[in-house]
Amino acid sequence: MSAFRIILLLAVAVQTPANARHLVKTSPVKTTIEWQPCSSTPFRHWFNDVPPPASLQCGYVEAPLNYQKTAKQATHSVRLALTRLPAIGPRKGSVVIIQGGPGRPGINPQLAEKEAALKLQKSYDIIGYDPRGVGQSIPKISCQQTGSEETLLPDENDISGIEQQARNIVDACIKQTGAEVVQHIGTHEAVNDLDTIRQALGERELTAVAYSYGTKVAELYAERFPKKTRALVLDGVVDLSDDYFTQRINQQRGLQQSFTHFSDYCEKNHSCQLSRESNKSVQTYHAMLRKLHSAPFVTQSGYEISSEDVVTLTRNLLPWRERWPELANALRKIDSGTADDQETGLIDENYSPYTDDARMVITCSDTARPNADRQMLRRQSQQINTAASFPNYLLLHEYPLDTCDFWPYPGKDKPHVPVPAAALPPLLFVAQRYDPITPYRNARQMSAAFNSPLITREGDGHTLALTGINRCVDEAVVNYLLMPKKSRHDRSCR
Known part of the structure; x- marks a missing residue:
């Protein structure tokens, strides 16, 4: 696999400078979203060749590009693409679906259309969204190289060639997306975006289901906004105390x-x-x-x-x-x-150059260490690439630095053990015993740190809540979302 594809925790852009193309002038955050049918002209391109459900609605939410600036200081914002599948019956609120990745689009999330998941949709709008830089949100991350930037892929033993290619990719990311944008595109901003979405939906507290990398966003949200949290389900759990290595x-x-x-x-x-x-x-x-x-x-x-x-x-x-x-x-x-x-x-099936670009840029924005010792990074690269034996069919004598090792801006991630506020209600963690992407140990660590129950599915796999794969898990998740204050304990599902 290419050294530049990062697994965490999977439209043609006009090739002009992103600062001139993408940035949107800031306006006050709206308290409501101007929902329109997703079949209407402005949104048809969101869904390629697959028409959206007839009842699906589309809209945008504006958020500051840089949350550290005051409203008077801010000059640009981002537009987050959202969808809403309205509740079938009397509406009680909204459930926001936080997708994994990073870099995966999240509009029109697919939930099971029967049993437990259907029970949830009877009372709650299902909200999907593309994170900043991703999918239909604006600006869009792009690292596409054109013209003289394009080069043939180097041989696997051409370490200097591979590393030069990584440098070229980083340069293209900054050029195509914009230097100001890539410095405000990571998880730190994604957490604040989630609260901006909550406010735009008119919800006093957030109810959400997060998957894989999305659990990192949800955990940080729970820390940052404990009084604005109603119920959070975290499936395929990221351990906030782990560094990227x-x-x-x-x-x-x-x-x-x-x-x-x-x-x-x-x-x-x-x-x-x-x-x-x-x-x-x-x-x-x-x-x-x-x-x-x-x-x-x-x-x-x-x-x-x-x-x-x-x-x-x-x-x-x-x-x-x-x-x-x-x-x-x-x-x-x-x-x-x-x-x-x-x-x-x-x-x-899952290949998209823009999804790969977004995954890489968001990861680098979170984890890059521009001043780290290069020899240490090379040793870590070798340890990572040899930790699984099945992909290593070629004998390599040296391992190149990764793309994020050339990222010029320090990552904003700060690995830590969460210390939840007293005001934070219990969350609900879901994990599978043999999850290869987010190990089961992560869920045990985080459920203990957040003083919250853990639902364990005994088997192999990564994320499954509300998919219809396991009725026991789906029923536990929906029961929690409908009645989050009810006392619960750890349980196992087969």
Whole structure:
């Protein structure tokens, strides 16, 4: 996988300077949103070729670009894109869905349309939004290189070439997005944006469901705005006390564990070439990758499948146990040389250059350490890249610095153990025992720190609340959202 793709915790832009193109003049924050049908002309481009639900409504909320400036000092703002799926019955309020990422769009969030989730939608509007810099929000993060900036990808052993490419990407991010914007695009601002959304919705207190990286936003919100918090569900939990290096090491170890579990699944179900014996499984996987590295497979429709495509596909599907059958089938067909459009569709399923750009820029805005010792960063890069054995099919003697190692602005993240205010009501944490992206340990640490109950699903996977995957989890989540003051304890779901 490319050194510049970051996993945390997955429209063509006009290539002109972002400061001239994107920034919006500040106006007083509105107390209401001018909702319009998402099918109306101003919003049709939000949904590409998939028409939105007939009842879905769209709108914008303005927020300051820099929250540290007073209203008189501020000169620019951002526009956050929102959707609302109105409550089916008598309305009691709004539930805001905070997506993962960072960098993932969040408009029109998909919840289960039956049982527990439907019970929630009978009383609450479901609010989705694209975070600042993401999706349909304005300005939009872009790191797209054009003209002379474009270069051929360097060989994996060309360390200086890889690092020069990283520098070029950073320069393009700042040029295309704007230097002022990229300095106010991270999680610190996202937390304040969430409160701006709450105010614009007319809600006295926030009710929200957060997933993966979104739990980081929700946890910081709970710390920053305890009296404005009604109920927060956190599914796939980020540990606020972990620094970025620790997060990435833990993710790699978690992915390796999931690969081992997936290999066991393959052998039990005779669904792919991997076996339950861990070393043998990795060797078999590496043999396939080396073969594709030497000669990529070209499908009948002309799509070239490389070794990096297979690693990307594996990383993308491993975190969701429900998608293991698709992954197993794809690996078997790629290995046998019978892959077709179904497999290439899976490889490209979540790819968007702008989502990748947003993930990278937000991560760098949070975690960059411009003055850190370069040799220490190189050692950390090697530790991260070797923590999972299944992607490492090539013998590398040196590991390059990552894109964020060249980011010129210090990150605003401050790892810490939360100390919740007395006024903060109990939150609800949800975790799966073998979550590769946000390890189960995170949820135990944060639920204890926030003095809040933890719902544990015994199994593999990353995030599942309100998806219909597990009825026990969905019922517990909806019960909490409807009655957050009710006393609760930790519980387990199968």
